[in-house]
Amino acid sequence: MNRFAKISVIATLSALSFGGISYAASAEMNxxxxxxxxxxxxxxxxxxxxxxxxxxxxxxxxxxxxxxxxxxxxxxxxxxxxxxxxxxxxxxxxxxxxxxxxxxxxxxxxxxxxxx
Known part of the structure; x- marks a missing residue:
């Protein structure tokens, strides 16, 4: 896997995990x-x-x-x-x-x- 693909996968996974955290802190929960x-x-x-x-x-x-x-x-x-x-x-x-x-x-x- 080339360097660009690895960075793309890591960035995508990071974005998904931060999305879950921000949802938990959002007004939607309330x-x-x-x-x-x-x-x-x-x-x-x-x-x-x-x-x-x-x-x-x-x-x-x-x-x-x-x-x-x-x-x-x-x-x-x-x-x-x-x-x-x-x-x-x-x-x-x-x-x-x-x-x-x-x-x-x-x-x-x-x-x-x-x-x-």
Whole structure:
């Protein structure tokens, strides 16, 4: 295999692996239809709870949370309740399920739950 072909193959493989990483860090992972599944299947203790009022009114996260429909909120609450381990951990931290306003997953797999 000549030098040019080897470099081309290496560049292609590198681009594919970086594409997967950037997808995991993208907003696609946090869209309402995706985050419900993520919350439902979340395992572990790597999560945080953030009060929505601490977010800037101009932040993208705050805008997305404020724009969620009642159906999206109901789906998120159902996903949290379906994840019994997560629901128990949230209850232990005195988080009321109806106060959960949104969720996001980071590229490292951690989960952030936003409460009102």
């Amino acid at each position: 869209w309402s239809n995706q985050i419900d599944r993520t919350v439902r299947n979340f395992k572990g203790d790597n999560f945080s709870i953030v009060d929505v009022d601490t977010l800037s009114r101009m932040s993208e996260t705050r805008s997305r949370i404020d724009a969620e429909s009642p159906q999206q909120m109901a789906a998120l609450h159902a996903a949290v309740n379906a994840n019994r381990a997560l629901a128990a951990k949230l209850k232990a931290r005195d988080v009321e399920m109806n106060n959960i306003a949104g969720a996001a997953q980071a590229a490292d797999g951690s989960l952030t739950l936003y409460v009102r």
